[in-house]
Amino acid sequence: MNRLQSFLMGRNGPDALSKCTSVLACLLLIISMFARGVVSSVLWILALVMLGISYFRMFSRNIERRRRENARFLELTAPLAKKHRQLRMRRQQRNIYSFFKCPECSTVLRVPKGKGRVRVTCKTCGHKFERTT
Numbered sequence: 001m002n003r004l005q006s007f008l009m010g011r012n013g014p015d016a017l018s019k020c021t022s023v024l025a026c027l028l029l030i031i032s033m034f035a036r037g038v039v040s041s042v043l044w045i046l047a048l049v050m051l052g053i054s055y056f057r058m059f060s061r062n063i064e065r066r067r068r069e070n071a072r073f074l075e076l077t078a079p080l081a082k083k084h085r086q087l088r089m090r091r092q093q094r095n096i097y098s099f100f101k102c103p104e105c106s107t108v109l110r111v112p113k114g115k116g117r118v119r120v121t122c123k124t125c126g127h128k129f130e131r132t133t
Contacts, residue, residue, distance in 0.1 A: 010065040011059050017073040018057040025050035098133045 012018075025047040032043035060066050086108075090099055097110045102122040109120055115133045122128075 010061055012057060012063050013064065014054075014058050015070045016077075017070045018054045019059070020073070021050045021054040025054065061122075098131070100131050102127055103129060 028043050028047035028050065032040045032047060032092050040058055046123050047086065057066055057069075090108075093110070096113060100109050100111065100120060101107070102109060104127040105122060105125040107122055107124045109122060111120055111131070113119055114131050117130060117132050119128055119130050
């Protein structure tokens with residue numbers, strides 16, 4: 001156990017980018033099982049390369065460089081992550097609230113369900129419209 005701890009000390013470890021490359025590699029391996037011919041071989045080799053990159057990143061001692069790479073990855077995927085969080089929250093709240101888009105600015109507005117016909121005022125542009133909840 002001491003040898004393993006001393007080996008892992010000062011290493012980067014798993015971060016968001018290495019986790020993403022590992023998941024993509026696994027998906028490519030699964031797809032390669034169902035593909036035929038050259039496509040299967042190419043996908044398999046690409047998956048192994050991605051796994052190699054992932055492990056290289058996890059065991060790298062150049063932590064600062066790996067942090068910059070991970071920060072850039074998180075910066076590029078931030079809009080997707082934000083959209084995913086919004087959709088997850090809407091799915092969780094769909095029994096309590098109705099969601100409407102403002103006809104003027106397309107902002108998503110949340111209104112409690114079961115209130116009948118309500119007049120909604122957009123907080124972004126101030127446009128007023130009526131909807132049934």
